[in-house]
Amino acid sequence: MRPSEIRQAQERTAELLATAGIVLTDEERADIEVADFGLGQLETQGLELITYTNTDRYCAKDLVLFPGQTCPEHLHPPIDGQPGKMETFRCRRGRVLLYVEGEPASPIKAKIPAGSEPYYTVFHEIELLPGQQYTILPGVKHWFQGGEEGAIVSEFSSTSRDEFDVFTDSNIVR
Amino acid sequence: MRPSEIRQAQERTAELLATAGIVLTDEERADIEVADFGLGQLETQGLELITYTNTDRYCAKDLVLFPGQTCPEHLHPPIDGQPGKMETFRCRRGRVLLYVEGEPASPIKAKIPAGSEPYYTVFHEIELLPGQQYTILPGVKHWFQGGEEGAIVSEFSSTSRDEFDVFTDSNIVR
Numbered sequence: 510m511r512p513s514e515i516r517q518a519q520e521r522t523a524e525l526l527a528t529a530g531i532v533l534t535d536e537e538r539a540d541i542e543v544a545d546f547g548l549g550q551l552e553t554q555g556l557e558l559i560t561y562t563n564t565d566r567y568c569a570k571d572l573v574l575f576p577g578q579t580c581p582e583h584l585h586p587p588i589d590g591q592p593g594k595m596e597t598f599r600c601r602r603g604r605v606l607l608y609v610e611g612e613p614a615s616p617i618k619a620k621i622p623a624g625s626e627p628y629y630t631v632f633h634e635i636e637l638l639p640g641q642q643y644t645i646l647p648g649v650k651h652w653f654q655g656g657e658e659g660a661i662v663s664e665f666s667s668t669s670r671d672e673f674d675v676f677t678d679s680n681i682v683r
Numbered sequence: 684m685r686p687s688e689i690r691q692a693q694e695r696t697a698e699l700l701a702t703a704g705i706v707l708t709d710e711e712r713a714d715i716e717v718a719d720f721g722l723g724q725l726e727t728q729g730l731e732l733i734t735y736t737n738t739d740r741y742c743a744k745d746l747v748l749f750p751g752q753t754c755p756e757h758l759h760p761p762i763d764g765q766p767g768k769m770e771t772f773r774c775r776r777g778r779v780l781l782y783v784e785g786e787p788a789s790p791i792k793a794k795i796p797a798g799s800e801p802y803y804t805v806f807h808e809i810e811l812l813p814g815q816q817y818t819i820l821p822g823v824k825h826w827f828q829g830g831e832e833g834a835i836v837s838e839f840s841s842t843s844r845d846e847f848d849v850f851t852d853s854n855i856v857r
Contacts, residue, residue, distance in 0.1 A: 530704030532775065532813035561816065562771040562839055567741035569771070569839035597736040597743070601706065639706035642735065665736055665743035665839065 510545055518543040522557040522573045529602045529661050531571065533559065546581055547682030553622045556580045560669070568669040572598075572662040574605065574655025579622055582608075582629050582652035582677040588670060593647035596666035600637035604656030607635040610649050619654040628678035637662070650677065684719055692717040696731040696747045703776045703835050705745065707733065720755055721856030727796045730754045734843070742843040746772075746836040748779065748829025753796055756782075756803050756826035756851040762844060767821035770840035774811035778830030781809040784823050793828040802852035811836070824851065 519541040526533060542558040545551040557573040574580070585594035598607060606619040611633030618636065621629045631650045635643050637660075645651050653662075674683050693715040700707060716732040719725040731747040748754070759768035772781060780793040785807030792810065795803045805824045809817050811834075819825050827836075848857050 534814045537814070561773055561837075562818065564769065564771075564818070566769055566841040567771075567839055569743065569773075569837075595738065595740055597738075597741075599735055599743075640708045640711070644736065644738070663735075663743075665741055667740040 510543065510549075510551065514551065515543045518551060518555075518557060521575065522559075525573055525602075525659060525661060526559075526571065531601075531661070544683070546676070548581075548678075548680065550622070552578060554579050554581050554625065563669050565668055568594075568664075568666045570664045570666075570669070571601070572660075572664055574603075574653070574660045574662070576655055576657055576659045577620065578659065579619070579654040580652060581622075581625070581681060582631065582650055583674045583681075584648055584650045586648065586673060586675050588673055594667050594669060595644065595647050596664050597642055597644045598637065598653075599642035599663040599665070600639050601661040601663055602639055603658045603660035605637045605653050605660040605662055606656065607637060607643060607645075607651065607653040609633050609635065609645060609651045625678060628676075630677060684717065684723075684725065688725065689717045692725060692729075692731060695749065696733075699747055699776070699833060699835060700733075700745065705775075705835070718857070720850070722755075722852075722854065724796070726752060728753050728755050728799065737843050739842055742768075742838075742840045744838045744840075744843070745775070746834075746838055748777075748827070748834045748836070750829055750831055750833045751794065752833070753793070753828040754826060755796075755799070755855060756805065756824055757848045757855075758822055758824045760822065760847060760849050762847050768841050768843060769818065769821050770838050771816055771818045772811065772827075773816035773837040773839070774813050775835040775837055776813055777832045777834035779811045779827050779834040779836055780830065781811060781817060781819075781825065781827040783807050783809065783819060783825045799852060802850075804851060
């Protein structure tokens with residue numbers, strides 16, 4: 510991504526967080542992570558993140574999704590004999606559509622990013638509104654999409670090692 | 684504590700969280716934990732908590748302190764060969780004065796609860812404003828007090844087992 514594109518997405522993320530009353534330091538604002546997963550289509554497949562803490566015991570982040578933006582399907586594998594990352598998503602603002610392995614919804618409410626249909630394979634639907642949360646167990650494939658107004662999601666989890674995430678789309682570089 | 688006292692503190696806590704834009708479900712609101720630590724002086728020594736998740740790998744809570752309210756000095760000991768609880772405090776609203784082991788401040792900015800002076804023994808001072816955070820390592824004694832307008836503090840941590848907490852004041856019942 511071009512630096513200007515990253516900066517623009519960071520500013521948009523900071524504004525969304527500010528309207529939700531989430532206070533960041535200047536340093537945190539400058540370090541907002543903008544992930545396009547190497548696909549070059551941030552608006553449709555991407556995610557914005559702030560990592561508050563990531564220790565060898567626990568991790569806490571806020572995730573921001575722009576309207577309709579999708580975090581592509583992936584899972585967190587076991588590492589060094591430890592079970593994969595376990596994560597609790599708590600919706601703070603907006604609406605998030607989360608899909609995990611299990612009984613599929615038909616039709617689903619989310620819109621699969623055009624051209625990437627083969628890389629979305631799990632359709633058990635969980636809709637989270639502010640104050641609602643869901644825990645994704647280790648090794649379970651999942652993907653999620655922001656609603657019409659986007660979404661802010663707090664993620665409480667075990668240690669995060671994003672570089673080991675396994676994406677269904679092999680074109681993805683994390 | 685009398686049920687009416689608990690209910691009143693729960694309502695006050697829910698209001699403080701609402702002004703900070705933190706959305707709770709009705710069930711969570713009804714389950715806000717009001718801790719007076721068995722001392723019967725909630726306004727001076729007490730804490731209000733919402734536990735969002737507490738798994739065998741991680742825990743996330745929001746802590747609320749009324750103006751000048753103090754969470755008494757304690758530490759988290761090792762349990763079953765595991766290191767004690769490690770916790771990251773992130774201030775969301777108001778101001779929190781946190782004291783841990785280390786070089787003491789003199790004078791300290793907080794006011795030690797009258798009559799409980801012997802039970803406050805660590806005075807390394809950390810002042811947290813919104814967006815600022817600090818990680819308390821396992822086994823380190825600590826206590827904390829809300830500022831003039833109280834405080835909302837997000838706590839990200841390893842698994843929480845409050846029943847094992849070791850308080851300096853042996854009158855305390857958690």
